Amino acid sequence: MRSIYVCHDTIQGIFSALYDAWVYNRHADVGIEFVGKVERQLFCQYIDVVENEKKVLAVERLIQKNLGENTYHDIYYALLADDAKKAEAVFQTMQAARALRNSRKIMEHLSNDSVTKVFELSRRVGNEAHLFQGFVRFRELQGGVLFSEIAPKSQVLTCIADYFYNRYPMENWMIHDKTHGMSLVHPKQKPWFLLTHDQADLQQMGSLIQVEDDYEDLWKTFFQSISIQERENYCCQRTHLPLRYRKEMVEFHERKVDRKNIGS
Amino acid sequence: MNELKTSLCVENKKLNTLVIQEPFTLQEKLHILGAAAKYDVACTSSGVDRRNDGTGMGNAYAAGICHSFSADGRCISLLKILFTNECIYDCKYCANRSSNDVVRTSFTPDEVCTLVMEFYRRNYIEGLFLSSGILKSPDFTMELIYITLHKLRHILNFQGYIHVKTIPGTNGELINRIGFLADRMSVNLELPTAESLKKLAPNKSRKKILEPMRLVQQNRIANKHELALNNRAPAFVPAGQSTQMIIGATPETDYQIMSVAETLYNKFDLKRVFYSAFIPVNEDLALPAVKQGGPPLLREHRLYQADWLLRFYHFQTKELLDEKNPNFNVFLDPKCNWALKHLEYFPVEVNKADYKTLLRVPGIGVRSAQRIVAARRLGILDFQDLKKMGVVLKRALYFLTCKGKMMYATKIEEDYILRNLLQIKESLPDSVTGMAYQQLSLFDVQSNGDKKVS
Numbered sequence: 001m002r003s004i005y006v007c008h009d010t011i012q013g014i015f016s017a018l019y020d021a022w023v024y025n026r027h028a029d030v031g032i033e034f035v036g037k038v039e040r041q042l043f044c045q046y047i048d049v050v051e052n053e054k055k056v057l058a059v060e061r062l063i064q065k066n067l068g069e070n071t072y073h074d075i076y077y078a079l080l081a082d083d084a085k086k087a088e089a090v091f092q093t094m095q096a097a098r099a100l101r102n103s104r105k106i107m108e109h110l111s112n113d114s115v116t117k118v119f120e121l122s123r124r125v126g127n128e129a130h131l132f133q134g135f136v137r138f139r140e141l142q143g144g145v146l147f148s149e150i151a152p153k154s155q156v157l158t159c160i161a162d163y164f165y166n167r168y169p170m171e172n173w174m175i176h177d178k179t180h181g182m183s184l185v186h187p188k189q190k191p192w193f194l195l196t197h198d199q200a201d202l203q204q205m206g207s208l209i210q211v212e213d214d215y216e217d218l219w220k221t222f223f224q225s226i227s228i229q230e231r232e233n234y235c236c237q238r239t240h241l242p243l244r245y246r247k248e249m250v251e252f253h254e255r256k257v258d259r260k261n262i263g264s
Numbered sequence: 265m266n267e268l269k270t271s272l273c274v275e276n277k278k279l280n281t282l283v284i285q286e287p288f289t290l291q292e293k294l295h296i297l298g299a300a301a302k303y304d305v306a307c308t309s310s311g312v313d314r315r316n317d318g319t320g321m322g323n324a325y326a327a328g329i330c331h332s333f334s335a336d337g338r339c340i341s342l343l344k345i346l347f348t349n350e351c352i353y354d355c356k357y358c359a360n361r362s363s364n365d366v367v368r369t370s371f372t373p374d375e376v377c378t379l380v381m382e383f384y385r386r387n388y389i390e391g392l393f394l395s396s397g398i399l400k401s402p403d404f405t406m407e408l409i410y411i412t413l414h415k416l417r418h419i420l421n422f423q424g425y426i427h428v429k430t431i432p433g434t435n436g437e438l439i440n441r442i443g444f445l446a447d448r449m450s451v452n453l454e455l456p457t458a459e460s461l462k463k464l465a466p467n468k469s470r471k472k473i474l475e476p477m478r479l480v481q482q483n484r485i486a487n488k489h490e491l492a493l494n495n496r497a498p499a500f501v502p503a504g505q506s507t508q509m510i511i512g513a514t515p516e517t518d519y520q521i522m523s524v525a526e527t528l529y530n531k532f533d534l535k536r537v538f539y540s541a542f543i544p545v546n547e548d549l550a551l552p553a554v555k556q557g558g559p560p561l562l563r564e565h566r567l568y569q570a571d572w573l574l575r576f577y578h579f580q581t582k583e584l585l586d587e588k589n590p591n592f593n594v595f596l597d598p599k600c601n602w603a604l605k606h607l608e609y610f611p612v613e614v615n616k617a618d619y620k621t622l623l624r625v626p627g628i629g630v631r632s633a634q635r636i637v638a639a640r641r642l643g644i645l646d647f648q649d650l651k652k653m654g655v656v657l658k659r660a661l662y663f664l665t666c667k668g669k670m671m672y673a674t675k676i677e678e679d680y681i682l683r684n685l686l687q688i689k690e691s692l693p694d695s696v697t698g699m700a701y702q703q704l705s706l707f708d709v710q711s712n713g714d715k716k717v718s
Contacts, residue, residue, distance in 0.1 A: 100642070108638040111649045134331040134341075138386045146385065163325075169318045171385065189318075215382045221291055225298035226344060227334035230543045230558055236337025240330070251332055251388075 004031035006038055007049040007087075010196075012056050014079050014087045019055035020047070021091055022062070032087035067097055068104040077129075078121035080155040089117040128152055129159035135245050136160070136175060140213060146173035149248050157184045157194060165192045216250050223251040288369050294379065296369050300349045300360055301395055303545075304452075304508065305538040309341040309390035309425040311503030312447050320421030322384055322391070324447060324503075329390050342393035342427060343383055347371055347409055351397030355454070355465040357513055359545040360397050370399065373412035377420060384424055391425030391447070392416070402431040406438050413445040425503075432472040436479050440500075443483060448503040448535070451476050453528070456521045460514035463550055474532075480505055481533050504535035511567065512542040512560040513551060517590035522570055522581040529574060539567045566592040573598055576630050577623045600626045600685060603663060604678050610663040611670060614650065615640050626685075627660030647671050658688045 003025055007013035014032065021030045031044070038046070063072045075090050092114035097106040109115050138146035146168070150156075157177050161184050164173065168186070175184045186192040246252040288296070310328030330339040348370035349360040360366060376394070383389045394412065399405045409428060416422040428446040430439060443449060451473050455461045458470040480501055487500035507528060509521065525537040541559035544551060570592065573579040577599070584598050585591070593601045603610065603626050612621055614636060622633040635653040639645060646666050651657055661671040662681045674680070 105638075105642060108635075109642045110635060110639045110653055111643045111645065116652050130327075130329075133325075134329045134387075134390070136387050140386070148387070166316050167323050168321060168385070169316055170321060215386060218291060218294055218379065219383060219386070219388050221295050222298045222343065222345075223332065223334060223340070225295045226302050226340060227336045228302050228338075228543065229336075231336040231338070231561070233337040234335065237333045237335060240337065240339065241333040249332065 002029060002031060002044050003047055004033055004038075004041075004044050005047050005049050006033050006035060007051060009034040009037075011076070011079060012053070013049065013051050014090075015059045016051040016055040017049045017087060018091060018094070019059050020049055022059070022094070026095070030088075030091065032091060034084070034087075037084060063094070066103050067094070067106055071097075071104065071107050074107055074118060074122040077125040077159065078118045080159065081121040081125050082153045083121055085117070086121055089114045089121070093118050125154040125156065125159065128154050129156040131245070132156055132160050133163055135241075135249060136164070137248060137250050138173060139216075139250075144172065146171055148173070148175045149178055150175060151178045151244070151248060153179070155180050155182070157182055160184075161192050161194070220251055290375055290379075293369050293371060293375070294345070296367055297346045297349060297371060298344070300346045300397075301344045301393070303359070303540065303543065304344060304393070304395055304429070305540045306427070306450065306506050306508060306536065307339055307341045307344055307393060308506075308536070309427075311535055312425070314423060314447075314502075316423050320423045321381065322422055322424030324391070324423070324425045331387070331389055341390045342425065343380055343389045343391070344393040344395075345371070345376070345379075347376070347394055347396035347405065347412070348399045349397045350399050352400070353398055353465070353467040355467065356546065356548045356550050357464055357510060357542070357544075361546065364546065373408060373415055376412050377415050380416060380424075381420055381422065384422070389424075391427070393427045395429035396431065398431055402433040403435050403438060406431055406434045406442065410438065410442050410445070413442060417445050427503075430476045430480070432468055432476060434476060436476075439476055439479055440483060443480060443500045444498050446501060448506060449476075449480055449501050450506040450508070453507045453509050453524070453537075455514055456509050456516045456524045457514070460516065464513065477505060477507070477532050477534075484533070505532070506534060506536040506538060508538040508540055510542050511539050511564055518563070518567065518570075518592050519581070519585040519587070519590035521567060522574070522585060525571060526574055526581045537571060539564050539571070562594060563592070566594075566598060570598045578620055579624075595686060596682075597626075597690065599624075600659065604682055604685075607676055607678060607681075610676065611665045612663065613665050613668065614645050615667065625660055625663045627656035627658070627663075629654070659685065 003021070005017040005021055007017040013034075017032045021032065033039075040046075060072070063075060067075075075093070078086055078090060093106060093112075096109065096112050096114060097103040100106060100109065106115060107119060110119060132150060132152060136148050136150060138148045141147050155177070157175065157180075160175075164175070164184075165186055170188060171186075172188045173186050177183065181196070183195040184192060185195060308328050309324070310326060312324045313326040314324040316323045328341060330341050332340040334340055346360075348368075349366070350368045350370055351358075351360050352362055354361045354363050376392070380389070380392045384391070394409055396405050396409060399408070413426060413428070416426070425448075426446045427448040427450065428442060430442075430449050430451045432451060439449075453473060454465055454468065461468060461470055461473075483500050484504070487497075490497045491499065509524070511521065521539070528534045528537055541561050541564040542552070543559045570579075570581075570584055573584065574581065579599075579602070584602055592598055596604070603624065609621070609624070612625060614622070619633055619637050622628050622636060623630065628636070632650075632654040636645065636650070636655075639649065639653065644667060647657060647661075647664075650660070650664075650666070657671065662674055662676070662684070664670070674684075
């Protein structure tokens with residue numbers, strides 16, 4: 001009977017499921033599904049995973065030691081993606097690695113379907129995270145705190161944390177992920193940390209946003225004046241900067257209001 | 265504060281009956297000097313990795329980061345502005361030439377610093393791109409730019425990216441000082457040949473443009489030796505130099521343009537050469553008439569494709585073009601065009617061919633070639649695997665074998681492959697489309713100078 005492990009769609013959850021699957025079913029075909037997204041099948045045994053930190057560290061060590069740092073990076077990124085089969089692909093990749101003489105080269109084994117899947121997911125998350133390095137927009141709250149909201153498809157916060165940490169060490173800043181209800185917080189000159197389950201009181205944050213920020217206005221002015229009319233090409237603009245990112249980007253806010261006016 | 269300002273203005277008006285111009289606000293200046301800088305192509309923030317030391321603001325990321333995209337689809341990475349558009353030169357193609365009647369203004373160093381710091385804090389930009397018209401003299405203008413950069417780097421502790429345009433004719437000592445504050449410096453070559461430059465930019469000369477380029481190159485080499493001994497020494501222009509050429513304002517051929525670019529890469533150690541399709545902003549007898557269909561974007565695109573072939577694919581200009589075929593084929597990209605004329609090298613076996621040979625196959629790029637070389641150590645590759653690695657099979661299939669077999673039964677003949685390649689419409693980037701569709705006839709191909717097939 002096929003075993004299906006059910007866990008939460010978080011790094012801790014999936015790593016714990018990988019731990020259980022690896023300990024008890026290393027050679028078998030197992031499934032890993034997420035709480036709330038399980039589609040029940042016949043002839044399967046569903047196992048609820050007990051999630052804890054010990055399992056996470058064990059799996060982390062296992063992958064880093066046997067498959068190498070670079071593979072760990074790919075697997076970690078793949079597990080942040082918005083995909084139902086990601087954990088199974090990672091498990092099968094780990095299985096495939098055992099068959100190789102040098103398991104550290106597993107990510108080069110692209111003729112294996114699971115490896116390709118992990119590779120693609122990792123690339124997808126990495127690309128989205130890279131875009132957010134540029135597309136995050138901070139607004140200044142009262143008291144000089146920088147606050148930003150994003151709506152990514154993947155859970156990119158931990159991918160961009162070090163980047164912003166290094167960029168603004170002397171600022172208090174916070175990035176809120178609306179899709180997954182998580183926030184990245186950085187107090188001035190201290191390390192960053194992640195808040196899950198929305199412990200942050202965002203209502204209160206919202207009221208602190210200054211209505212008038214002169215620099216937002218200046219930025220919009222610059223944004224409009226830098227475009228060359230003879231080369232205007234909205235299609236090309238959409239390719240590079242898809243509409244779904246624009247809701248949180250201040251330079252597109254004005255146009256949105258205009259459109260509403262046209263509609264009414 | 266505002267009231268005070270207006271009352272002062274009113275006072276002014278009362279005192280002098282002749283008020284020429286009220287001072288511009290920062291908003292107006294940004295509008296004027298941002299629009300004036302938009303024809304400069306380079307907005308890349310690439311070429312240098314620098315971590316923040318924990319006490320200032322900003323860092324640099326070698327791959328470069330795009331922060332937004334303007335309505336013309338071009339990336340906005342840096343705050344691209346002119347320091348001033350009050351220019352004493354009279355270059356025919358430039359909107360800010362001295363003989364044009366346009367609104368003129370200048371930033372102060374403090375204004376530029378405030379804009380950079382506040383935009384950067386909100387993550388709008390990756391850094392500053394500072395170009396300028398020539399106020400009074402090249403040295404005077406560059407001194408102002410030096411003051412700006414010095415304040416940014418040493419007083420405000422800004423550690424983000426800075427790109428500065430050097431004005432030809434600036435004192436070498438001043439360039440040297442600025443080079444230690446900037447990440448990238450560039451001098452615009454403007455036009456590919458010295459004669460064209462003489463005709464359209466009478467105040468500039470080839471010699472004056474190449475002089476600072478050579479100087480920066482030599483200083484970078486010296487700085488490299490110093491950094492090898494002491495890695496804490498300040499870096500001189502760590503992201504290297506770039507330049508820009510205007511395409512289509514003068515009658516140069518693609519062959520001439522690419523030869524110039526190749527020389528710049530080899531002899532001057534440039535990081536990038538940018539090509540900018542000529543957009544007529546002035547009416548002038550020396551300039552070509554305004555063409556229908558807008559700027560020559562497809563030609564610009566072909567030049568960039570060839571530029572990539574030079575820098576990443578180990579091609580040389582003389583392989584792509586020659587005196588007899590001095591221009592790129594409009595219908596095929598330069599790499600396909602080359603492959604069609606050199607069918608004697610093809611097909612190549614994916615599982616055996618070396619890296620450089622793979623790079624020359626149409627449809628295989630740098631990344632997919634690297635993946636192929638790594639993956640074939642672990643197993644024999646088939647066409648399905650190539651697809652997963654990002655090889656564009658619809659183009660590559662005419663030039664490849666896997667395990668000794670081609671994907672389909674195809675002839676290895678120039679006009680057969682050409683016909684098929686033209687059928688799978690080349691996916692031109694959106695930046696080029698908008699060009700009117702043209703029907704290809706056999707006659708065109710022959711007159712283009714392609715080899716005839718008997």
